[in-house]
Structure formats: structure tokens, C-alpha cells
Amino acid sequence: MSIYVDNLSVSLGPRTLSFPRIDLATGSTALLTGPSGCGKSTLLNILSALQPNACGTCQVAGTAVTELRGRAADRFRAENIGMISQTLDLIGYLNAYQNVQLGVQFQSTAKRDKAVQSLDSDALFDRLGLTGANLTGPVSKLSVGQQQRVAVARALAGQPAVILADEPTSALDPESTAAFIQLLLENLDRQRQTLLMVSHDHGLSEFMDHRIEMSTC
Amino acid sequence: MLMTLATRSLWHRRWPVLLIILSLCLALTAALSVERIKTLAKTGFEQSLSGVDLIVGAPGGDVQTLLYTVFHLGEPTQNLSLQPLTELIEQLPVAWWTPIALGDSHRGYRVIATQANFFEHVQSAGKRPIELATGRIFSAPPEVVLGHQVAASLGYSLGDQIVLQHGTAELGRQHDDLPFEVVGILAPTGTPNDQAVFTSLEGFGLIHAGWIGGKTQFSARDILASIKSTDQLRPKTVTAAYIGLKSRLDVFTVQRAIEDDTGQPLDAVLPAVALAKLWNLVGLTDRLFTVISGVLMSIAFLSLITMSLSNIDSRRREMSLLRLVGAPPKTILLLLALEAVLISLASGIIALALVTGVEWAAGRWLSDAIGISATLRWPNLLEWCVLGGAILASVLSIGPAAIQLYQTSARAGLTR
Structure with missing residues (x-):
């Protein structure tokens, strides 16, 4: 399995968040929904080894992420997690190629060499519909839609086991949302990559294999 | 990246x-x-005085000797008799030496009476030889060579006549019975010599030969006309002497020999040491x-x-x-x-x-x-x-x- 969560909780000051059981096989896709403040983003932080003080079982790509600390957590994140968020998380002054390069930059040498060898940024940009965009200028000059595609390209570039998407479509209209999800799913390596997407939009569940509801706050 | x-x-x-x-x-x-x-x-x-290994002056401390000989500040406690000084120095392993006589001035600039070999051995800052911008070194009196700054600030050129003043005070009496001719102007040296007027010891002796009791008793012009040789005009006393040694290894031996001399009380000052002391003071x-x-x-x-x-x-x-x-x-x-x-x-x-x-x-x-x-x-x-x-x-x-x-x-x- 690619993501396995069981009996997981985390204390944030006086508040304790508990998370539902999740069991996603490699290559599957899931939509994580729930009211604001129930801990969706916190769960993504735990899955990406950014939230160290969680208790319970949380395995991502075969690694118990709650036990990871320091450099091991950073390396795990670099090699196994691809992030897409509503704020796009691109470095505005770098161009599209350099932003994509960041996706593999902090991996181990062996994995990075392999990723760089197979990474064809131009082909990836073509697949993501970025043909004709000015990809050598600062990425902040691109339209929001184009920036979203660059963010997807960066998330995919490192060939991570898991793609975590935090409300990537919150700023899009329904038509653009559907197109974006289609694009993302088409470019996932369904043999190897698992997608967990956080969204308030329940309608997106029709594109996904699973839907996980976080109702308990 | x-x-x-x-x-x-x-x-x-x-x-x-x-x-x-x-x-x-x-x-x-x-x-x-x-x-x-x-x-x-x-x-x-530190290069205010280059090329000189020892300064011989009246006792009074090395910094004071340096101040009145090099920086033209203050006065010596007493003069040195030239004859015994010459006899003493000629016994020592010196490569060259030149006496200097101070005491006169021209419009605020000190007059240094010395010998022509001063310009061969004493150096400019950067250990360059002293060079003439124009003209020649003085020979027979009454001739002067001006430091660069003296000529520039007072607007003198070759052939001009200047009157030396007795003493360094502004209202000192003038040796106006015998003006001196400007025969040379030095290139900038970067040392206090730029602010000096140079003349020969004989020229210095000439203007003081008829000077008795603070007044001119005999005209210098008359004295010059009456003498057979300018050697007769050499002053009997000088202020100090600059010495260059054959070997710098002898510097302490020579210093001790001068200071131990019983003929007259003398101080022998190492300029580099005195300059370093003075720099520390300022x-x-x-x-x-x-x-x-x-x-x-x-x-x-x-x-x-x-x-x-x-x-x-x-x-x-x-x-x-x-x-x-x-x-x-x-x-x-x-x-x-x-x-x-x-x-x-x-x-x-x-x-x-x-x-x-x-x-x-x-x-x-x-x-x-x-x-x-x-x-x-x-x-x-x-x-x-x-x-x-x-x-x-x-x-x-x-x-x-x-x-x-x-x-x-x-x-x-x-x-x-």
C-alpha cells in the first residue's frame, strides 16, 4: 500500500486532532474532504513528514513518517512526496525550468541522477499544455493557469510515490477545475503514483477512486 | 542550484x-x-628623513633633536663647535657627513645652511634622491636653493633675490645688506625639506660675520669683497650633523663613540628610532x-x-x-x-x-x-x-x- 493511516492523532497546543483510517494502494487516487479547521492540511503535513509530533500509524510509501526526523524527513519528502497547493508554491523569480528542477534538487544523488536522466521538461510542459508559454522568464509572469501547470510539472518531476494536493482548484471556475483534474490524472504514473487531494468540492470525487470524509474536529 | x-x-x-x-x-x-x-x-x-644613519646634535633627547633638525620645530639647547666635531667624525667609519646650521628664516620658512653633498646623500620620501626641479645647487655665496613648497607658495623663480631674516620669529631683523639669489628649486621631496631654504655654510657664515650684538656692524657685501677664500666664511659652530655610515652594522659603535667623546657634549640619534617614537607620541x-x-x-x-x-x-x-x-x-x-x-x-x-x-x-x-x-x-x-x-x-x-x-x-x- 502507498498510504496507510491508522489511529493517528496529533496535539496542536491544547487541541488534539484525530484522523480517520486511510488505506490507499499504490496508483490509487482519493479525495479528502471535511469542514475547515478539521485538520486536512495538518494530515498532509504529517504525511509529508513536516509535522513531527504525531502519534499512531502513518506509513507513506512503506516509511513510517512519524518516526522521521531531521535530514531523514527532508530526504523522504524530497524523494517521495510531490506537493501541489492552492498557493502554487512556485518561486516567482525562477523560470519554469528552474522551478521544475527544484522538484529533484534535494533528492539523494542516485535518485536525482535517475530522475534528471528521465526528466524531459519540455515534453512534460507539452503534455501539460504549456506549449507557447514563456517558460524561460520568471514564472510569476505566467497566468495563474499556467503557473498551476508548472506546479504540477514540479510535483511530477521527481517521480515521487505520492502526490499531495491541497485545494489546488480552489481558485478555479468549475470548467477550469474539471480540465485541471483531467490534466493531473492523465499525467500521473498510475502504476507508481498515488494521489491524495484535499478539497471542499465534493464534486471532484467523481474523478477519484476514493473519497475520505473528515467530519470529526 | x-x-x-x-x-x-x-x-x-x-x-x-x-x-x-x-x-x-x-x-x-x-x-x-x-x-x-x-x-x-x-x-x-617615517620617510621624513631618508638616507641618514645618525643625527648628531647637542644633548637634549632624540625626539627633540629630530624635531629641530628634521621638522624645523623648536630650537637646539646649544650649538656644536665645528672644528672638534669634524675631527671626531673623521676618525669614525663614516661614508659621508654634512653639518647643518639653523637659526635663520625667510618669510616663515627655515633656512638650512649645509654643504652641497647634503643633496647627494639625504633622500626624498620613498628613498628617491633629492632632485632639482630647475636650476642648480648653490655654490659660492650669496646663493640659495628653495624647497618646492617655498617656491610654489611665495612664487619665486630662478634669479629672484631674497632677503634672509635673523632668527625664526616673524619680526626678526633682516640680513638685508646682502640679498641671496635663487639658483635652484627642488622637486617635491615629500619631506619637511620642501619647506626649507637651503644655502651654503659659507653663505650662512657671511651674513653673520658682521653681525655683532644683534645688529649689522659690517656689511656682508664688504666682507665678501674683502675675503681671499670663501673657506674663511665657514661658521665656527653648527646646529647638527647628518651622518651616513659605511656599514649600518657600525651604527651603535659610532653612536657610542660620539656620545662618549669628551671634547664636547653630543647626542647621536638614530632617525628611524626617533621617528617611530615621535609617531607613537602623535x-x-x-x-x-x-x-x-x-x-x-x-x-x-x-x-x-x-x-x-x-x-x-x-x-x-x-x-x-x-x-x-x-x-x-x-x-x-x-x-x-x-x-x-x-x-x-x-x-x-x-x-x-x-x-x-x-x-x-x-x-x-x-x-x-x-x-x-x-x-x-x-x-x-x-x-x-x-x-x-x-x-x-x-x-x-x-x-x-x-x-x-x-x-x-x-x-x-x-x-x-
């Missing part, structure tokens, strides 16, 4: 970064300038320069810290993203340090280029004013230390900002 990130990030924030570079550059330029001026001033001072300026440099650098780095801290908010997102894609904390710190190094390096290079350019452009003026040839050169050890210190300080100055950014980015995840 780190270099790309650093350079692109700096370019992205180019206007505030340019202000930081400008502020650092100004502070470094000031610090390097102060350092260079200090070095030039010290070099100029070294407050030296320390003041250092303090000014320190204050300027501190202000620049305080502004760097302030600007770094005020930049934090705009960079939080950038640092969080780097952490999201797996950048370890040390990479974040390295990136910030690299940016600081690039900023201080750019400031240092610009400051160094500015200081070197100005020094080179002002070379002629510096040469005329203090006799130092300012040539293009690599920074000295102290200047490298200033530049290295600036780089180190700039790295340290991003510390508070780096710690804040690191703590924020380490906590940051998808919630922002």
Missing part, C-alpha cells in the same frame, strides 16, 4: 539589495580610505582613524541587520517552499549566507576599485603633498583583513534574520 537561487533571489530584490550594497560599499570605502591614508601618512612621516590620530573605521563599519552592518530583518516577511513563503521540496535547514542557512557573501563581496570589490581609482587619480597630488608615489597595488594584509572581516560580519549580520526564517520555514507546511 544554490548559486542560481541566490543570484536570482538577489536580482529579484535588486533595489533593496542595491541599497544594502551601496551602504556597505560606502562604509568599506571609508574604512579602506582611512586605512590607506593612515598607511600613507605613516609612510610619509599616534592618537592613528587610533582615531581606526575608531572612525570601526564606527562606520558598525553603522553599515547595523543597517544590514535591519534590512535583513525587514525582508523576512517577503521571504517566508520562499523558504517554506524550499523546505516543502526537501531542502534541509542547513541549505536555507547556506542560501542566506551565500547571498550575504555575494552582497559583501560586491560591496568590497566596488569599494576597493573606488579607493584604488581615487588613489591612482590623486597620485600626482599625493606625490607633491607628501611625496608618496601612489601606484596601483594589491591590497595589503590589513586591507584584506578589512574585506574579509566585512564578509564575515555580513554573514554574521544575517544571523537574526536567518534564525527567524529558519524557525518559520521549519514549522511551515501546507498551512500558511
Whole structure:
């Protein structure tokens, strides 16, 4: 399995968040929904080894992420997690190629060499519909839609086991949302990559294999 | 990739970064300038008297001897009898020597009466020989050679007649019965000799030969007409003597021999030692320069810290993203340090280029004013230390900002 969560909780000051059981096989896709403040983003932080003080079982790509600390957590994140968020998380002054390069930059040498060898940024940009965009200028000059595609390209570039998407479509209209999800799913390596997407939009569940509801706050 | 990130990030924030570079550059330029001026001033001072191994004068302390012989300040406690002095020095292993007689002046500039060999052995700053800008060295009285600054400030040229004044006080009596002709003007030496009027010992003796009881009793012109040889005009006493040794290894032996002589009380002063002592006495300026440099650098780095801290908010997102894609904390710190190094390096290079350019452009003026040839050169050890210190300080100055950014980015995840 690619993501396995069981009996997981985390204390944030006086508040304790508990998370539902999740069991996603490699290559599957899931939509994580729930009211604001129930801990969706916190769960993504735990899955990406950014939230160290969680208790319970949380395995991502075969690694118990709650036990990871320091450099091991950073390396795990670099090699196994691809992030897409509503704020796009691109470095505005770098161009599209350099932003994509960041996706593999902090991996181990062996994995990075392999990723760089197979990474064809131009082909990836073509697949993501970025043909004709000015990809050598600062990425902040691109339209929001184009920036979203660059963010997807960066998330995919490192060939991570898991793609975590935090409300990537919150700023899009329904038509653009559907197109974006289609694009993302088409470019996932369904043999190897698992997608967990956080969204308030329940309608997106029709594109996904699973839907996980976080109702308990 | 780190270099790309650093350079692109700096370019992205180019206007505030340019202000930081400008502020650092100004502070470094000031610090390097102060350092260079200090070095030039010290070099100029230490080269006030070059080519002389010993100064013989009346007892009174080496600094005082240096002051009245070299810097034309103060008066000797007594004169030296020339005949026994000559006999003493001629027994010693000296390569050359020349007596000097002081006491007269011309419009505020000291008159140095000496021999023509003074100009062969005493050197300009930078250990260059004293050269004539125009004319020739004096020969028979009444002739004078003017220091560069005397001629320039009083507007004298060859052939002009000048009247020497008895004593150095402004209202001293004039030796106006015998004007002296300007026969030579020295090129700038960068030493107090630029502010001196040189004449022969015989010329000095001539104007004092008829001077009895503070008045002219016999006309110098008449005396000059009546003598058979100018050797008769050599004064019986002189103020001091400059000595050059055959071997510098003999300097202490000769010094002891002179001071132990029982003929007349004498002091033999090592000019280099006396100059170093005098520099230490006036070294407050030296320390003041250092303090000014320190204050300027501190202000620049305080502004760097302030600007770094005020930049934090705009960079939080950038640092969080780097952490999201797996950048370890040390990479974040390295990136910030690299940016600081690039900023201080750019400031240092610009400051160094500015200081070197100005020094080179002002070379002629510096040469005329203090006799130092300012040539293009690599920074000295102290200047490298200033530049290295600036780089180190700039790295340290991003510390508070780096710690804040690191703590924020380490906590940051998808919630922002």
C-alpha cells in the first residue's frame, strides 16, 4: 500500500486532532474532504513528514513518517512526496525550468541522477499544455493557469510515490477545475503514483477512486 | 542550484539589495580610505628623513633633536663647535657627513645652511634622491636653493633675490645688506625639506660675520669683497650633523663613540628610532582613524541587520517552499549566507576599485603633498583583513534574520 493511516492523532497546543483510517494502494487516487479547521492540511503535513509530533500509524510509501526526523524527513519528502497547493508554491523569480528542477534538487544523488536522466521538461510542459508559454522568464509572469501547470510539472518531476494536493482548484471556475483534474490524472504514473487531494468540492470525487470524509474536529 | 537561487533571489530584490550594497560599499570605502591614508601618512612621516644613519646634535633627547633638525620645530639647547666635531667624525667609519646650521628664516620658512653633498646623500620620501626641479645647487655665496613648497607658495623663480631674516620669529631683523639669489628649486621631496631654504655654510657664515650684538656692524657685501677664500666664511659652530655610515652594522659603535667623546657634549640619534617614537607620541590620530573605521563599519552592518530583518516577511513563503521540496535547514542557512557573501563581496570589490581609482587619480597630488608615489597595488594584509572581516560580519549580520526564517520555514507546511 502507498498510504496507510491508522489511529493517528496529533496535539496542536491544547487541541488534539484525530484522523480517520486511510488505506490507499499504490496508483490509487482519493479525495479528502471535511469542514475547515478539521485538520486536512495538518494530515498532509504529517504525511509529508513536516509535522513531527504525531502519534499512531502513518506509513507513506512503506516509511513510517512519524518516526522521521531531521535530514531523514527532508530526504523522504524530497524523494517521495510531490506537493501541489492552492498557493502554487512556485518561486516567482525562477523560470519554469528552474522551478521544475527544484522538484529533484534535494533528492539523494542516485535518485536525482535517475530522475534528471528521465526528466524531459519540455515534453512534460507539452503534455501539460504549456506549449507557447514563456517558460524561460520568471514564472510569476505566467497566468495563474499556467503557473498551476508548472506546479504540477514540479510535483511530477521527481517521480515521487505520492502526490499531495491541497485545494489546488480552489481558485478555479468549475470548467477550469474539471480540465485541471483531467490534466493531473492523465499525467500521473498510475502504476507508481498515488494521489491524495484535499478539497471542499465534493464534486471532484467523481474523478477519484476514493473519497475520505473528515467530519470529526 | 544554490548559486542560481541566490543570484536570482538577489536580482529579484535588486533595489533593496542595491541599497544594502551601496551602504556597505560606502562604509568599506571609508574604512579602506582611512586605512590607506593612515598607511600613507605613516609612510610619509617615517620617510621624513631618508638616507641618514645618525643625527648628531647637542644633548637634549632624540625626539627633540629630530624635531629641530628634521621638522624645523623648536630650537637646539646649544650649538656644536665645528672644528672638534669634524675631527671626531673623521676618525669614525663614516661614508659621508654634512653639518647643518639653523637659526635663520625667510618669510616663515627655515633656512638650512649645509654643504652641497647634503643633496647627494639625504633622500626624498620613498628613498628617491633629492632632485632639482630647475636650476642648480648653490655654490659660492650669496646663493640659495628653495624647497618646492617655498617656491610654489611665495612664487619665486630662478634669479629672484631674497632677503634672509635673523632668527625664526616673524619680526626678526633682516640680513638685508646682502640679498641671496635663487639658483635652484627642488622637486617635491615629500619631506619637511620642501619647506626649507637651503644655502651654503659659507653663505650662512657671511651674513653673520658682521653681525655683532644683534645688529649689522659690517656689511656682508664688504666682507665678501674683502675675503681671499670663501673657506674663511665657514661658521665656527653648527646646529647638527647628518651622518651616513659605511656599514649600518657600525651604527651603535659610532653612536657610542660620539656620545662618549669628551671634547664636547653630543647626542647621536638614530632617525628611524626617533621617528617611530615621535609617531607613537602623535599616534592618537592613528587610533582615531581606526575608531572612525570601526564606527562606520558598525553603522553599515547595523543597517544590514535591519534590512535583513525587514525582508523576512517577503521571504517566508520562499523558504517554506524550499523546505516543502526537501531542502534541509542547513541549505536555507547556506542560501542566506551565500547571498550575504555575494552582497559583501560586491560591496568590497566596488569599494576597493573606488579607493584604488581615487588613489591612482590623486597620485600626482599625493606625490607633491607628501611625496608618496601612489601606484596601483594589491591590497595589503590589513586591507584584506578589512574585506574579509566585512564578509564575515555580513554573514554574521544575517544571523537574526536567518534564525527567524529558519524557525518559520521549519514549522511551515501546507498551512500558511
